[in-house]
Structure formats: C-alpha cells, structure tokens
Amino acid sequence: MKSFIVTRSQINSLAAELLSKNWSIFTQSEDRKRFKQCESESEISVDGNGKPSDVSFKELFFPKSETLFYFNRDNEELTLLDPAEPGTKTVIFGAKPCDAASVPVLSKVFNWDYNDEFFNKRVENTIVISIACSYSDESCFCTSVGLSPFSEIGSDLFLIPTEKDSFILKIVSEKGEKFINEFPFMIQKEFEGTFDLENQKASFPKEKFDFASVKEWLGKNFKDEIWNEVGELCLGCAQCAYVCPTCHCFDIVDENCGVSCGRRVKNWDSCQFGLFTKHASGHNPREDQSRRYRQRVNHKFNYYKQRFDEILCTGCGRCTRGCPVSIDIAQVLEKIQCKQSAAIV
Amino acid sequence: MNIYKPELVEIKEIIDETPDIKTFRLKFKDEKLQNNFSFKAGQFAEYSVFGEGECTFCIASSPTRPEFLECSFKLAGKVTKAMRKLKIGDTMGLRGPYGNSFPLEEMKGKNVVFIAGGIGLAPVRCIIWNVLDLRSEFKDITIIYGARSVSDLVYKYEIQDWQNMPGVKTVVTVDPGGETSDWKGEIGFVPSIVEKVAPKNENTIAIICGPPIMIKYTFPVMEKLGFSEDSIITTLENRMKCGLGKCGRCNIGSVYVCKDGPVFTYHQLKELPDEF
Ligand code: SF4
Ligand code: SF4
Ligand code: FES
Numbered sequence: 001m002k003s004f005i006v007t008r009s010q011i012n013s014l015a016a017e018l019l020s021k022n023w024s025i026f027t028q029s030e031d032r033k034r035f036k037q038c039e040s041e042s043e044i045s046v047d048g049n050g051k052p053s054d055v056s057f058k059e060l061f062f063p064k065s066e067t068l069f070y071f072n073r074d075n076e077e078l079t080l081l082d083p084a085e086p087g088t089k090t091v092i093f094g095a096k097p098c099d100a101a102s103v104p105v106l107s108k109v110f111n112w113d114y115n116d117e118f119f120n121k122r123v124e125n126t127i128v129i130s131i132a133c134s135y136s137d138e139s140c141f142c143t144s145v146g147l148s149p150f151s152e153i154g155s156d157l158f159l160i161p162t163e164k165d166s167f168i169l170k171i172v173s174e175k176g177e178k179f180i181n182e183f184p185f186m187i188q189k190e191f192e193g194t195f196d197l198e199n200q201k202a203s204f205p206k207e208k209f210d211f212a213s214v215k216e217w218l219g220k221n222f223k224d225e226i227w228n229e230v231g232e233l234c235l236g237c238a239q240c241a242y243v244c245p246t247c248h249c250f251d252i253v254d255e256n257c258g259v260s261c262g263r264r265v266k267n268w269d270s271c272q273f274g275l276f277t278k279h280a281s282g283h284n285p286r287e288d289q290s291r292r293y294r295q296r297v298n299h300k301f302n303y304y305k306q307r308f309d310e311i312l313c314t315g316c317g318r319c320t321r322g323c324p325v326s327i328d329i330a331q332v333l334e335k336i337q338c339k340q341s342a343a344i345v
Numbered sequence: 346m347n348i349y350k351p352e353l354v355e356i357k358e359i360i361d362e363t364p365d366i367k368t369f370r371l372k373f374k375d376e377k378l379q380n381n382f383s384f385k386a387g388q389f390a391e392y393s394v395f396g397e398g399e400c401t402f403c404i405a406s407s408p409t410r411p412e413f414l415e416c417s418f419k420l421a422g423k424v425t426k427a428m429r430k431l432k433i434g435d436t437m438g439l440r441g442p443y444g445n446s447f448p449l450e451e452m453k454g455k456n457v458v459f460i461a462g463g464i465g466l467a468p469v470r471c472i473i474w475n476v477l478d479l480r481s482e483f484k485d486i487t488i489i490y491g492a493r494s495v496s497d498l499v500y501k502y503e504i505q506d507w508q509n510m511p512g513v514k515t516v517v518t519v520d521p522g523g524e525t526s527d528w529k530g531e532i533g534f535v536p537s538i539v540e541k542v543a544p545k546n547e548n549t550i551a552i553i554c555g556p557p558i559m560i561k562y563t564f565p566v567m568e569k570l571g572f573s574e575d576s577i578i579t580t581l582e583n584r585m586k587c588g589l590g591k592c593g594r595c596n597i598g599s600v601y602v603c604k605d606g607p608v609f610t611y612h613q614l615k616e617l618p619d620e621f
Contacts, residue, residue, distance in 0.1 A: 068350065069350045109590070109591060110591060112590060114591070115346075116348065116589075117347065117348070222619070249592060250591070251592070252398070252586050252592070253398055254393075254396050256396050262396050264349070264395075264398075264399075269592070269594075271593065276584075276594065277583075277584050278584065279582070279583075279584050280419075280421030280422045280425070281421065285597075285620045285621050286620065291620070295596075299593075299596070302599070303599035306599040307599045
C-alpha cells in the first residue's frame, strides 16, 4: 500500500476535522499513565520517543467494566435490554507498535467460536494510528516475541518520523486506506522513496530470549523450581494483568440499582488472584502463587501459541515496569531459555 | 448477537432432592424456543438469577424428554443461595447449551457402566435416560450410585424405575455410617463397591462422575478391572463463567473445559497438566 509525507500540522488538522465531525480521539496522556480522550487537536501526542503508557490502550476495545445487558422487573414481568452499541467512531493517535499488536492477538480469543460483538464493534469503529518507536528501556523486549519498534501489526496507519515535524504515513490496512481517503489533504504528497529499516536495527532492543526454546521448555516442564522462586516473591496483586495489552480474563457479575433493575457486567479479572479458580466446594486447582504465576507464563508463551498460533505478549514491558516487587517477566523467560539450553547440552 | 444475554425460563416444578440439593424443571418463556431447543447429553448451561449472577450446571434431563429442561444444584454460593429462594412461576435466565457431550453414538452396541457419586449423578442421569429411552441400541447396563448417606441420595424416585428395568443392574450404596435401619442397599464407598460389582470390560464404556476424591480412587479400580483409558469417560466440574471460551477461567493447559469438555476420557485427562 501507498505511503505519504505528512507534517505535524497536517496531523493536527486531521484531528481538528475529526473532532468537528464528532469522532472520539484518544492519545497518550502527558504523564504517560494511560490513553486519554482529547478535546482539542493540540493535545494529541505523536511521539515515537515517549515511554509506553503505564496502562495499555486495551480498555478502548475491552473496557474494564462493560455492560452486557440491563434487566428490569416491572409488575413481576422481567425484561432484558441490550446496551447501546458502542457506536462512536474513534481514532487513536500515537499508539505504540506494542499496543497495536495486541488487537489481532485478542481478536483470536474473542472470535474463535462465539463472536464477542462488544469487542468486535469497538475494533470496527476504531482507527489505530501508530508511530514507530524510538524509546527503549531495560523492560522492553518486543524483539523477543517477533515484533519490533517498526511493527505495523494491528495498525491501520503507521507513522515514521523523518525530520522535525515531518512523517512518512504508511497505509497499513484497507480500513486505514478507506479512512484516509476521506481526508484528501493527508494524501497529497506520495512518498516514493524506500525507508531503510536495516539502518534502524542497531537501535532496537536486543533479543533477550529465543521464544521457540522457551515454548519448548514450557511444554515439557510443568513442575519446576523456578515457579516457587518467582511465586515466593509475587504478591498476586494482578497489576501485571491490568496494565497488559493482551491479558483478557474477565468475570461476569450482576449489579443492582434499586430493587427492580440492574445490569450484568463483564469486569477485568486475573489468573493472579487466588479466587480466580476456586470452586464452590472450596477446592482450588491453583492454590498458591507459584501455580498462578506458572499459569500466567504458560498461557502467554505456550498455551495461547498452541491454541491460537499467537504469542499472548507484545513485549511492551509494562508488567515489569509496574510490578511492586520488581518481577521481570523477560528475566524469568531468559532463565527458562537457559534451562532449555542446559537440557539440550 | 449478544452472546452473553440469556433467554428467559420459568420454573415449572421444584423437587427437594436432599437437604441441600434441589431440582428445577424449567421451560422457556418463548414457546418457539422451547420447541426448538436441542442439546446433547453431557452439555451444560449457564443459569442466572437476575441481580445475583450466573452459575454453571449440567443439563440433568435427557434430550429424549424435551418437555422440561432440568437442573439440579447444591447450595454452595451466592447464586445457589438465591436459587433456593425461588418459587414455582419465577423467572430465571439460561444460556446454552455449551460444551461437548457423551459419545452416544460410540456407546451404541456396547455395554454401558454408569458410576456416580453424590450430585455427580446429575450429568449421568441425563445420559442414563437417554440410553434407557433408546434401550434396544445398547447391551447390558450397570448403574452404580453412591452418596454420603441415605438422605443425600438424589433422584430416589427414579432409581426405583431403573432397578425394575430388565437388563439393567442398579446398585446403590451409602458411605459407612450413612445407612438407616431399613436401608437395603450396599454400604461402602463407591470405589470399593465398583470393585465388588466388577463390571466386565469387554465391549464396555464406563461413565464416571462424582467428587474429585471418588473419581481419583475409582480410576485405578477400573484399570484393575481391565478397562482401557479410552473406555473410561468422565465430566469435569471446573469453575466456569462464560461457557464461551473467552473468560479464561476454565483453562487446564491449552484446553478450555467449557469448549473442549466438560466430557473427557481418562486418557485425555492423563495428558493434561495436573491442575484440576
Ligand atoms: S505485578 Fe508483580 S507482584 Fe503483582 S501479580 Fe504481577 S508479578 Fe505478581
Ligand atoms: S505480559 Fe508484560 S510485556 Fe507482555 S504484553 Fe503483557 S504487559 Fe506487555
Ligand atoms: S468458562 Fe469462560 S473460557 Fe471457559
């Protein structure tokens, strides 16, 4: 697909026009805590150099708490009412490649048999404009999970900063193409050169582990000392799951508003909580934190790959940056890779 | 389509099975749904009490008896507590049927052994009636059922029918100390009664369901009796929420119990990580 040269002021004009047409616009907040909704085009952030927000943009597709339906008891007659469809057209400006990549990964579980239309409608209504990433810190490991600071997976449009206030705008998806065609001023100047990705590779985060070896080890070693080592440290607070762009476990609960009405909601949940798998009988298959941490790692780097042919992790490093006891998931995986190498020798 | 929105059902009858187990006979409020609803023995559903939440139970009635949909539940948490307070005529929600089913076709032309403990008889009862209603397609049938005490036996009113059927051997047992003075059945734990009854393994499929501890001790007995790992079938009662393969609650390894199960062979269970 085609690429174009755009300037920062053109991007601002795009945002202004979208706002005037009642689109919702989201971008990373200045404090880099989360994605926030913008009221003016001046707020949008297209900054490849910035740190990934503490919380991923997952909640724009899979809200923390989502109404599934309302129930109402009128004269003893019970009725169920669907919530309003998430209809607002949305553009996300300046997503990180490690945010964007989570959308197709999540889409697999939300559509492998039954289709979760709540998720799908939001994806359908949203244009993801990502920006090549030039930030990296000791927690990042996108290159170990098959991604890179230039991955376009999950993006509709992709920005590569060239010189000051100027970008290459790549059209990535058909949805992105259709969208941008509505704004002719964005596609005036076609970029006909080639962008030299090879040149950039030296500055990518270094590969910390070999995914294939990690997966192989996980597939063969369910019981291992390593889970006790991490399990002893881990608090089971589930911070890691809440900030993660790919964690998708949820709970379904009822909330009452008065005696005769209420709603059923889908709330984020996590396999790191002790109650997650506890049976009504009191039996708990994952009764301690070492088993729960083992589940987190296996689900991401073994089971999901087996089931959906995707790694349930984009290497964004959020879980590591936020962990109150400094558990570094990439370090755990490095150790696993060492175990696997030792096993081969 | 909103996959999380249940259909409305009405409670038509309530049966007090034991001090803490009840059975509901349910019918869809929408007649068309009632007529078109189909499921297979072994499948489960999500039942809701609006304002309290959802709970997972197997469908306890047989697909051959479509007049009602039945579920049996034991008092265990918030939703079952609310369910116990419901009356005939009350409305509940139902989503389903979900999951796989017992291999009915594979069982045809074979002997079938049913082994159940406690409320584990609910899913087994569904397939028992399914088999009995197609009686001529199966060979000898053995039913072994046990509960803690006489008052903990469920479907007592039907066990009689099974006992009176030709070609059906029905053995009922209670744990030692759980018998009454007029108890005529066996006394002993299910695994030891299975050993005593010693069903033949040739051309036989065994369906086993009950509390984890019963299952754990019954498997080795079955192996001793010469049953192959593939001829022993059970259903898992993992914690579930969505039933749709989304919420991540029921996972054992890469398996989704709500989609790939709840019915598994002993062989399949052995391949799973030890986490259920
Ligand atoms: S954030 Fe850290 S302590 Fe909390 S559950 Fe995750 S790994 Fe454990
Ligand atoms: S597991 Fe950690 S590094 Fe991987 S996607 Fe989730 S938050 Fe990012
Ligand atoms: S019960 Fe939700 S994934 Fe199986």
